[in-house]
Each structure stands twice: as C-alpha cells, then as structure tokens.
Amino acid sequence: xxxxxxxxxxxxxxxxxxxxxxxxxxxxxxxxxxxxxxxxxxxxxxxxxxxxxxxxxxxxxxxxxxxxxxxxxxxxxxxxxxxxxxxxxxxxxxxxxxxxxxxxxxxxxxxxxxxxxxxxxxxxxxxxxxxxxxxxxxxxxxxxxxxxxxxxxxxxxxxxxxxxxxxxxxxxxxxxxxxxxxxxxxxxxxxxxxxxxxxxxxxxxxxxxxxxxxxxxxxxxxxxxxxxxxxxxxxxxxxxxxxxxxxxxxxxxxxxxxxxxxxxxxxxxxxxxxxxxxxxxxxxxxxxxxxxxxxxxxxxxxxx
Amino acid sequence: xxxxxxxxxxxxxxxxxxxxxxxxxxxxxxxxxxxxxxxxxxxxxxxxxxxxxxxxxxxxxxxxxxxxxxxxxxxxxxxxxxxxxxxxxxxxxxxxxxxxxxxxxxxxxxxxxxxxxxxxxxxxxxxxxxxxxxxxxxxxxxxxxxxxxxxxxxxxxxxxxxxxxxxxxxxxxxxxxxxxxxxxxxxxxxxxxxxxxxxxxxxxxxxxxxxxxxxxxxxxxxxxxxxxxxxxxxxxxxxxxxxxxxxxxxxxxxxxxxxxxxxxxxxxxxxxxxxxxxxxxxxxxxxxxxxxxxxxxxxxxxxxxxxxxxxxxxxxxxxxxxxxxxxxxxxxxxxxxxxxxxxxxxxxxxxxxxxxxxxxxxxxxxxxxxxxxxxxxxxxxxxxxxxxxxxxxxxxxxxxxxxxxxxxxxxxxxxxxxxxxxxxxxxxxxxxxxxxxxxxx
Numbered sequence: 001x002x003x004x005x006x007x008x009x010x011x012x013x014x015x016x017x018x019x020x021x022x023x024x025x026x027x028x029x030x031x032x033x034x035x036x037x038x039x040x041x042x043x044x045x046x047x048x049x050x051x052x053x054x055x056x057x058x059x060x061x062x063x064x065x066x067x068x069x070x071x072x073x074x075x076x077x078x079x080x081x082x083x084x085x086x087x088x089x090x091x092x093x094x095x096x097x098x099x100x101x102x103x104x105x106x107x108x109x110x111x112x113x114x115x116x117x118x119x120x121x122x123x124x125x126x127x128x129x130x131x132x133x134x135x136x137x138x139x140x141x142x143x144x145x146x147x148x149x150x151x152x153x154x155x156x157x158x159x160x161x162x163x164x165x166x167x168x169x170x171x172x173x174x175x176x177x178x179x180x181x182x183x184x185x186x187x188x189x190x191x192x193x194x195x196x197x198x199x200x201x202x203x204x205x206x207x208x209x210x211x212x213x214x215x216x217x218x219x220x221x222x223x224x225x226x227x228x229x230x231x232x233x234x235x236x237x238x239x240x241x242x243x244x245x246x247x248x249x250x251x252x253x254x255x256x257x258x259x260x261x262x263x264x265x266x267x268x269x270x271x272x273x274x275x276x277x278x279x280x281x282x283x284x285x286x287x288x289x290x291x292x293x294x295x296x297x298x299x300x301x302x303x304x
Numbered sequence: 305x306x307x308x309x310x311x312x313x314x315x316x317x318x319x320x321x322x323x324x325x326x327x328x329x330x331x332x333x334x335x336x337x338x339x340x341x342x343x344x345x346x347x348x349x350x351x352x353x354x355x356x357x358x359x360x361x362x363x364x365x366x367x368x369x370x371x372x373x374x375x376x377x378x379x380x381x382x383x384x385x386x387x388x389x390x391x392x393x394x395x396x397x398x399x400x401x402x403x404x405x406x407x408x409x410x411x412x413x414x415x416x417x418x419x420x421x422x423x424x425x426x427x428x429x430x431x432x433x434x435x436x437x438x439x440x441x442x443x444x445x446x447x448x449x450x451x452x453x454x455x456x457x458x459x460x461x462x463x464x465x466x467x468x469x470x471x472x473x474x475x476x477x478x479x480x481x482x483x484x485x486x487x488x489x490x491x492x493x494x495x496x497x498x499x500x501x502x503x504x505x506x507x508x509x510x511x512x513x514x515x516x517x518x519x520x521x522x523x524x525x526x527x528x529x530x531x532x533x534x535x536x537x538x539x540x541x542x543x544x545x546x547x548x549x550x551x552x553x554x555x556x557x558x559x560x561x562x563x564x565x566x567x568x569x570x571x572x573x574x575x576x577x578x579x580x581x582x583x584x585x586x587x588x589x590x591x592x593x594x595x596x597x598x599x600x601x602x603x604x605x606x607x608x609x610x611x612x613x614x615x616x617x618x619x620x621x622x623x624x625x626x627x628x629x630x631x632x633x634x635x636x637x638x639x640x641x642x643x644x645x646x647x648x649x650x651x652x653x654x655x656x657x658x659x660x661x662x663x664x665x666x667x668x669x670x671x672x673x674x675x676x677x678x679x680x681x682x683x684x685x686x687x688x689x690x691x692x693x694x695x696x697x698x699x700x701x702x703x704x705x706x707x708x709x710x711x712x713x714x715x716x717x718x719x720x721x722x723x724x725x726x727x728x729x730x731x732x733x734x735x736x737x738x739x740x741x742x743x744x745x
Contacts, residue, residue: 005628006662007640009727011713012633013314013470013661017720019668072668114669114721192673247674247687298705299309299542299682300555 019113022242023073025190029183030080030237036176041088045172048086048095053079055099063108074113078102081121084173084233085277086128087138094135098124118284119244122277129277139170160220164227173233184236193240196249200256201235201263202226208264231263234276244284251287251294258283308543310681311535312714314634316509317470320600321593326477328604329590329617331403335378335608336388336646337363338398342437343444344370349399355382358410360584362433363399372445372649373435376401377586377606379408389645391630391637398646401608414582424496427579431496434578435585435649439570440464440475440539441631443650446571450496452560458497460549460564463490463572465506465513466532466539469632472653474589475569477602479506479513482573483520489572490527492579497565502527503548509534536634537712541566543681555708570652585649592618596625596656607649611642614654626662629655634713668721676715676725682708686715686725693728698739701732709733 037045056079061069070076082098105127106120107113129136164177173180187193206222213221225231230238239245239259246255259279266275340346345368351357357376365373380403387395416422422430432447452458463486467475479486490502504521506514508531521527532538532547542553544566551562559566570588577583586607593600598619605614615621629636630651639645647654676686684705692700706729715725 005638005640006626006664007638008627009724009730010629010633010635010637010711011717011726012627012629012636012638012655012657013717014663014665014722015312015314015718015720017718018665018722019671019720022671022673022720074671112669114671191675242671242673245672247672247677247685249677252674295685295704296677296683298555298684298708299546300552300557300708302554302556 019072019074022192023077025187025192026077026237027073027080029186030077030084032179032182033084033173033176033233034080036179037084037088037172040175041172044089047092048088048090048172049080049083051092051095052083052086052099055079055096056082056103059100059103060108063104064112072113075103078107078120081173081237082124084237085121085125085171085230087136087171089138090135094128094132098128101127114243116243117287118281119238119241122238122281125277126281160223160227171230173237174230177227177232180232180236187236187240192242193236194252196252197239197245197256197259198235200253201239201260202231204257204260205231205264208260208268212264212268225264225267229267229274230276234259234263234280238276239280239283244287246287246290246294248291248294248296250296251290254290254294255283255287258286306547307533307535307538308546308681309683310679310714311537312679312717313534314470314536314717316534318473318476318509321473321591321602322476322510324473324477324600324602326481326589326602326604329606329609329614331378331405331407331606332609332613333403334383334610335376335380335401335403335606336398336610336644337374337376337401337608338388338390338396338646338648339364339374340390340396341374341443341607341648341650342372343442344368344372344448346396347371347374349385349397351382351399353382353384356380357382357401358408360413360586361410362412362435362584370445370448372437372447373433374399375435375584375586375607376410377608378403379406380404389639389643391639391645391648391650393637412582413584416580416582419579422579424498427492427496430578431575434574434583436571436574436578437585437649438568439574439588439649439652440568441635441650441652443648446567446575449565449567450493452497452558452565456560456563458499458560458563458565459501460545461490461493461497461499461502462544462548462564462566463502463504463569464539464541464544464566465504465517465569466544467510467569468507468534468536468538468540469634469636469653470536471593471655472591472632473593473602474591474652476510476513478569478573478589479510479517483516485573485576486517486569487520487524487527488580489574489576490567491524492575493565493567493572494526499565500526504529505532505538505544505548506530507532507534507538536714537681537710540681540710540712542710555705588647588649588651590614590647590651591653592656593653594629594656594658595660596622596627596658597654598622605647605651607647609647611645611647611654614647615642621656622658624658624660625656626659627655627657629653629657631655633657634717635711665722667723670721670723673720675718675720679714679718681712681714682710684708686729689732690723690725690728693732698732698735701729702736706732707736
C-alpha cells in the first residue's frame with residue numbers, strides 16, 4: 001500500500017470545536033453590546049473598538065512573530081473586551097496603549113494564551129485607570145454626548161428601563177444590559193460559560209445591594225447595583241474568562257461569590273465608584289488556590 | 305432516564321451497518337491463531353509444525369489462572385509457528401494453520417443435552433475450556449471474572465448491550481438475531497455466580513434491540529431490560545454499575561467488591577454456545593465499516609482470518625483510506641496496515657476512516673475551558689494530569705488521580721486545543737504503575 005496510514009493513540013474522533021471557534025463565538029456574543037455602544041455613542045465608539053482590537057492583535061502578532069494577525073482569535077477578544085471597559089471617546093493613544101499593555105503585560109509575559117494569571121483586558125484597564133484617571137472617567141451621556149456622571153456616582157432615583165436598555169452614561173460595555181445578556185445567552189447555548197460564576201456574582205451583588213445600600217433595606221437598590229456599572233459585563237464576560245477562572249464546579253461558584261463580594265466592598269466602602277475590575281483581578285489571583293481546594297469527588301473515592 | 309455524570313455525544317454513525325444482518329465470512333486459506341488473545345499469561349502451543357488439527361481443537365493453553373486457551377477455527381495442517389501483529393502494537397506468537405476446507409469437527413465438540421443440570425463449577429470449567437474472554441474488546445478471561453473472591457457476594461449480573469462506541473453494530477445485530485441465546489447466557493452467568501438479579505442495558509438508539517431483548521427476557525422475572533440514554537461511554541463497566549445499582553466501584557477496586565459482574569452481549573452468547581452446543585470460541589461477529597471501506601458489513605468471522613481477507617470480502621479499501629482501527633473510534637487501536645494481522649477474540653470492529661474524518665491538528669495551549677472536567681465520567685482532572693505529564697511530573701499526575709482514569713477518551717474528544725489528554729494520562733498510568741512496582745520490590 002503506497003498510501004501511508006496514520007497510527008495514533010485513541011480516541012480517533014475529535015469534536016469540531018477549536019480555540020479559534022470558541023474565540024469567534026465570544027466575538028459574536030459581544031457583537032450586540034458593541035453595536036449598542038455604537039448606536040448610543042456614535043462613530044467615536046466604533047473608532048475606540050477598532051483601535052483597541054487592532055492594537056491588541058498587532059501586539060500579539062509581533063510578539064509571536066506571526067503574519068496571521070487574527071490567529072487563534074484570542075487577541076481580538078481581549079481587544080474588544082478592553083474597548084468595552086473604556087469610556088466612549090478616549091484619546092486614540094489611550095486605546096493603543098491599552099491594547100499593548102493587555103497583550104504584552106497582561107498575557108505574553110506570562111507565556112501567552114493559557115498561562116496568564118490575570119484577565120488581560122482588565123489588567124490593561126487597571127493600568128489605564130491608575131495612570132490616566134481623568135481620561136478614563138470622562139463619561140458622556142448617550143446620544144447628545146455631553147459630560148455626565150456614571151449612574152453609580154450620581155444621586156437620585158435610577159431609571160431601571162434606561163439602565164436595562166442602555167441609554168445611560170458609562171463605558172461602552174456598561175450601557176446596555178439587554179445587549180450583554182443577549183450575547184451571554186449565546187455563550188450559554190454554545191456551552192462556553194455555565195451558570196455558576198454569573199449566578200454567584202449577581203446573587204451576591206443583588207443581596208448586598210438590598211441589605212447594605214444607602215437607603216437601608218431596599219429591593220430597588222439591589223436591582224440598581226446589578227444593572228448599573230460593569231457588573232453584567234463583568235459577570236458574564238470577564239469573570240467567566242476561561243483561562244483565569246477556576247475549572248472545578250465548586251470553585252467556579254466560589255469564584256463568582258468572591259467577585260460579587262469584592263465588587264460590593266469597593267462600591268459601598270471603597271474610594272472608587274466602581275469595583276468590578278479590581279474584584280475580578282483579585283479573584284484571578286486566588287484561582288489556582290480555589291481549584292486545588294475544590295477538586296471534585298472522583299468516582300469511587302475511598303475515604304482516607 | 306437515569307444516566308451517569310459526564311460523557312460526550314460524538315454521534316453514533318451506525319447507519320451504514322445497523323440494518324444489515326450478519327453474514328458469514330469465507331473461511332481463510334490460512335488461519336493465524338495468536339497464542340495470546342487475552343489479558344494475562346500467553347498460551348503455550350499444544351501442537352507442532354506438521355500436525356493435523358481439527359476444527360474446535362484446543363491448540364494452545366497455559367497453566368496461569370488469568371489466561372484463556374485458544375482453539376483452531378479450521379481443520380487442516382499446522383504449517384508454522386511464527387509471529388503476527390497484535391492489535392495494541394508489537395507482535396505475538398501465533399499458530400499458522402493451512403485450511404483443508406473440510407471443516408472436520410474435533411471429537412470434543414458436541415452438544416450437551418443435560419446442560420441445564422450442570423453445577424456452577426462445571427459451568428465455569430466449560431467457560432474456561434472454551435477460551436471465552438470479554439468480547440467487547442478488553443479480552444479479560446471470562447472464567448476469572450466469574451470466580452470472584454468468596455468474601456464478595458455477587459447479587460447483580462449486568463450485561464452491556466449499550467454498544468456506545470460510534471460505528472460499531474456487532475452487539476446490536478447479536479441482540480436482534482440471537483436474543484434468546486443472550487438471555488440463556490445471562491441466566492447461566494447468574495447461576496455461576498449465584499446472583500438473583502440480571503440487568504441488560506441498551507442505548508435508546510437501538511429501539512428494535514430493546515424490544516427483541518425485552519421480549520426474550522419476559523419469561524424470567526429476575527431479568528430487567530432497560531433503555532439507556534445514548535451517550536458515550538454508556539457501556540463502561542463502572543458507569544453501568546452506577547446507573548443500575550447506584551453503587552460505585554471503590555477506587556482501585558473491582559466490580560465484584562460491590563457485588564457486581566459486568567459482561568458484554570457477545571460474551572453471553574459465546575457462553576450459551578459453549579455450554580449448550582459445546583462450541584469453543586472460534587468465531588465472532590465483526591462490524592467492518594467507516595467511510596474508507598467500499599461495502600460496510602456485519603460478518604461472522606472465524607478467529608484467525610487475516611484482516612486482508614475480510615477487507616477483500618467487503619469490496620476493499622477506498623483509495624483515500626487514512627486510518628485503520630481495530631475496535632471502535634473512541635478506544636480502538638490504529639494499525640499501520642492490514643498485513644499479517646488476524647481477527648481475534650477481541651476484534652469487535654474493523655473501522656476504516658478516510659482523510660475526511662482523520663486530521664492531524666497542532667496541539668494548542670490549555671485554555672482551562674474545563675470542558676474535560678465537565679465530560680470526565682470519573683470526575684478526575686484531565687487538564688492538570690495532561691500538563692503534569694507534559695512537564696514529566698508524574699507524582700503530580702498521581703495526585704490528580706491519573707490511576708482512576710478509565711481511558712474512555714472523552715477528554716481528548718472534547719478538548720478545543722486538541723491536546724492528547726487520554727494519551728498523556730495513559731503515559732502517567734504506566735509511569736506510576738512502574739514506580740509502584742519498583743517500590744513494592
């Protein structure tokens with residue numbers, strides 16, 4: 001037989017899913033939110049998104065010396081996620097620095113995809129936040145694009161419908177809860193995220209919001225804390241980042257609860273109005289510990 | 305429907321052969337009978353070059369307890385004792401017999417009209433002498449399984465009719481064509497181990513088999529036939545036990561430790577043949593299928609028939625054949641070619657895959673998506689064992705329970721980074737076993 005056969009270890013069937021297909025699914029899932037951001041904030045939002053994605057992808061291609069700048073798609077996802085955490089109209093150089101920091105310092109210094117400890121997009125956001133606080137908190141109200149405060153920093157009764165649909169000031173991905181949930185539903189359907197992290201996260205934010213809000217025990221305060229700011233984006237897209245979150249079922253729930261707790265501690269008692277970024281980064285740091293403490297009970301485990 | 309934790313859905317891919325009745329394959333001109341077709345001690349030849357042998361004659365046996373004798377599947381003359389290839393790789397000694405095409409039976413092969421009166425010990429002796437082994441592919445000697453330590457009371461005999469491996473239909477056809485013999489075999493096993501309950505689990509993608517076996521089992525109230533969800537590895541021993549009895553085989557233990565014995569459909573029918581008709585195990589049903597074969601079939605093939613003969617009777621390979629597998633696609637063994645390779649007791653299928661199904665993909669980094677953790681039916685951590693093996697850290701692999709792996713292949717199947725997790729875990733298991741052996745000395 002001239003035709004050489006392949007001899008390899010079983011199994012001989014593989015699923016069609018690949019890293020690239022998963023990353024593409026995440027990009028698809030972020031599309032509604034990105035579209036909502038462009039609708040509400042206009043052309044400037046599009047520029048921000050494109051600059052962040054290109055900067056992240058080019059940085060990755062340069063470091064890996066690869067010509068295919070999409071590659072496995074992970075840099076594009078990081079770039080888009082970073083854009084979603086930025087205000088609508090940051091200076092162009094801020095976007096580019098963000099992309100370089102996310103991929104260079106957030107990911108490649110650790111050894112590239114799969115080896116980073118912290119969520120790269122959030123690492124970049126944290127660096128930008130600390131270095132250029134003014135630019136990073138230049139919130140604009142949607143449509144008319146005048147400066148206004150993020151709902152988290154403003155007093156008064158929140159308008160829940162506005163919060164849900166997205167017609168509020170904030171960063172690109174903080175505006176429309178509806179668009180984010182639509183994308184999250186896609187990720188659930190594809191099996192790339194499960195209920196544990198988002199549910200744990202949102203439950204703690206909701207309950208702490210009800211019990212510890214400024215107006216005493218109030219249901220609407222709980223709902224406000226879930227819908228305002230970056231909690232939805234964080235709970236469904238940032239905390240669920242595969243690389244930096246636990247792999248054990250119990251660990252994922254604990255991770256979600258921890259993210260919720262840290263977020264609310266920053267929001268209620270910290271000096272920043274928003275705590276999602278630091279909450280998730282802190283929990284990222286303890287992910288390996290959580291994994292090792294929550295190994296599942298194996299089949300036929302004998303008590304030692 | 306009750307099922308086990310984890311598992312994958314690779315698609316059953318059985319349509320090419322599930323409706324095709326079993327047809328007998330032509331007896332080979334030269335039968336190649338390997339002296340080791342089972343787990344355990346290899347047999348010593350009982351015949352020499354030049355000897356005349358008859359069909360069903362025992363031609364190899366061993367004094368070891370964990371072993372099974374081998375028989376000639378043709379009548380004729382021993383022309384050489386040489387080596388042939390074995391499914392898992394490497395070579396084994398084999399007896400080459402030139403067929404005289406007379407099919408003269410050996411005088412020991414005769415029906416036993418009083419088989420219903422045989423005692424458990426007499427039955428076990430017949431099973432051993434007939435050379436019966438686990439026919440699902442594991443080839444563990446059946447009489448050993450039927451002789452659990454006396455302190456383990458067996459109350460359940462479970463029959464694996466799940467046939468959860470994609471492509472394969474040999475058990476499916478056996479259940480459709482010989483349901484009564486399956487039930488007799490199960491009843492005999494229950495008698496041998498003194499069990500009061502018999503259970504047959506069949507995946508629900510075979511409703512006709514569920515119906516046929518349920519009908520055949522209707523006379524015996526001790527036997528339960530249950531349709532199980534179609535999910536791989538539904539037929540795995542430990543998973544079947546959990547589904548039917550709720551019990552878990554303790555880590556490192558045997559099914560007998562929780563009062564269970566699991567047998568495959570083909571094995572049960574072979575036991576019926578041995579006890580009632582006096583037939584040793586000299587033929588078996590083989591599914592020859594896959595996109596790389598011209599005429600997919602289910603065939604009744606004599607043990608020792610060269611693979612090339614069987615392939616020829618199925619119209620030959622397609623030109624774009626890329627992989628030849630003995631067994632199913634999830635746990636079977638890939639072969640470098642069909643030459644000098646006979647059908648043995650463990651050959652449940654000959655699977656021919658083409659370049660449409662076989663791709664060589666680059667191994668990517670682990671992105672910790674946890675899909676392997678989710679699908680693992682024994683709840684170990686394939687990703688951590690894999691990365692430990694990659695770094696040569698076998699102690700760490702042991703800590704993540706590599707030894708509990710059942711090698712079903714779900715983790716490798718699901719991994720989006722195409723990491724060969726099952727292969728790495730196998731490496732870890734053999735390294736850890738070697739270390740334990742060294743420590744025991």
